Amino acid sequence: MTAGPGPGDALFDNEDMAAPAPETEAPSAGIVDVAAVDPALSDPDTVAEVVAPQREIATGEGQTLLRTDGLSVRFGGLVALDDVTFEIRRGEILGLIGPNGAGKTTCFNAITGVYKPSGGTVTFDGKPLEKTKRNEITRLGIARTFQNIRLFGEMTALENVVVGTDARHRTSVPGAIFRTARHRREERDAVERGLALLEFVGIAPRAVEKAKNLSYGDQRRLEIARALATEPKLLCLDEPAAGFNPSEKSALMDLIRKIRDDGFTVLLIEHDMRLVMGVTDRIVVLEFGRKIADDLPTAIRENPAVIAAYLGVPDDAAS
Numbered sequence: 001m002t003a004g005p006g007p008g009d010a011l012f013d014n015e016d017m018a019a020p021a022p023e024t025e026a027p028s029a030g031i032v033d034v035a036a037v038d039p040a041l042s043d044p045d046t047v048a049e050v051v052a053p054q055r056e057i058a059t060g061e062g063q064t065l066l067r068t069d070g071l072s073v074r075f076g077g078l079v080a081l082d083d084v085t086f087e088i089r090r091g092e093i094l095g096l097i098g099p100n101g102a103g104k105t106t107c108f109n110a111i112t113g114v115y116k117p118s119g120g121t122v123t124f125d126g127k128p129l130e131k132t133k134r135n136e137i138t139r140l141g142i143a144r145t146f147q148n149i150r151l152f153g154e155m156t157a158l159e160n161v162v163v164g165t166d167a168r169h170r171t172s173v174p175g176a177i178f179r180t181a182r183h184r185r186e187e188r189d190a191v192e193r194g195l196a197l198l199e200f201v202g203i204a205p206r207a208v209e210k211a212k213n214l215s216y217g218d219q220r221r222l223e224i225a226r227a228l229a230t231e232p233k234l235l236c237l238d239e240p241a242a243g244f245n246p247s248e249k250s251a252l253m254d255l256i257r258k259i260r261d262d263g264f265t266v267l268l269i270e271h272d273m274r275l276v277m278g279v280t281d282r283i284v285v286l287e288f289g290r291k292i293a294d295d296l297p298t299a300i301r302e303n304p305a306v307i308a309a310y311l312g313v314p315d316d317a318a319s
C-alpha cells in the first residue's frame, strides 16, 4: 500500500541514513541448486507450508496475540518506557516507531525477556510473561532479529538456520549423543526446513556459504530466516532495513508481507517512514518512553503529536 500525500509528508520521505556495511570479497563456496536437492522446494506453496506449519492466521485473525499493560522500564533514574499499553493482533503487521531514544528497542527487550520490566505486564497468547525466561519466551512463540546483525559468521547459512530450529527439538541429550532414530529424523527435518526457510527469504542458492561471506542484505535475510526457524507466532524485526538501498527496501517490504501472508504476526521497528507507512496495518508511536499515538498509518501521518515529535529532533534522526 502506498499512502497518498498529506501533512507531514516531508518528514516521512527521508531515506534511511545508515551507511551500508562494506561487502567482503571472499571465494564463493558454490551455488546450491535447491530444486536438485529437494524438488518439492521448487513449488512456492510447499515452501510456504514447510516454513509455517501451524498457519496461525487461519485461526483467530484479528484476536489479541500480545498485550502490554502499563509496561514500564527504568534504568536507574531514567524512565525508558513509561506506562505503555498496546496490543498486537493475530495476522497483522504492527509498526513501532518514534524518534531516537523513544524507547522502541527497550519495548522489544521487555517483551522478549531481555529486560525485566519495572512495572506493568506483558501477556502473550493468553499467558503472562513476567516470570518467563528468555528461551522459554522463544518456545512460547516470540522470535526477534537485532539492530546489529548477530549471526554465527563461521557457520554456513544453512547451519545458522538449523541452529534456530533446535528450539523445537524434542530429543533428549542422551538421544543426541547416541544418535537415536528420532534424533536423526529431527536432524533430517531440520535440514529440509532450513532449506525451505532460505528459499522463502530468497537466499537458498547461498545455503553452503559461510554467513560472514554473505552480502549485507543476504545476512539480514538470513537473520529473518533464523528467527522464523523457531516457528514463532510473533516475529519482531528491529530495523531490518537499516543500510538498505531503495530497491532492497522494496524487496524487504515484499518479504515482510509474504511472512504475514504465510501466517505470522509481525512487530516492526523501522526508521524508514516510507517503508513503515507502506507495509504496516497499524502503528504505535512512542516519544520519551510514552505512547503518543496508536492508529492506522494514514491517520498517523496526519497526527499533530506525531509530526511534532519528529520535528523535535534533527532531520537526519527523523528519517
Ligand SMILES: Nc1ncnc2c1ncn2[C@@H]1O[C@H](COP(=O)(O)OP(=O)(O)OP(=O)(O)O)[C@@H](O)[C@H]1O
Pocket (backbone or CB within 6 Å): 075, 078, 080, 098, 099, 100, 101, 102, 103, 104, 105, 106, 107
Ligand atoms: N541498557 C541501558 N542502560 C541504560 N539506558 C538505556 C539502556 N538501553 C536504553 N537506554 C536508554 O533508554 C532510552 C530508550 O532507548 P531505546 O534504545 O529503547 O530507544 P529507541 O527508540 O530504540 O532508539 P533508537 O531509535 O535510537 O534505536 C534512551 O534514553 C537510552 O539511552
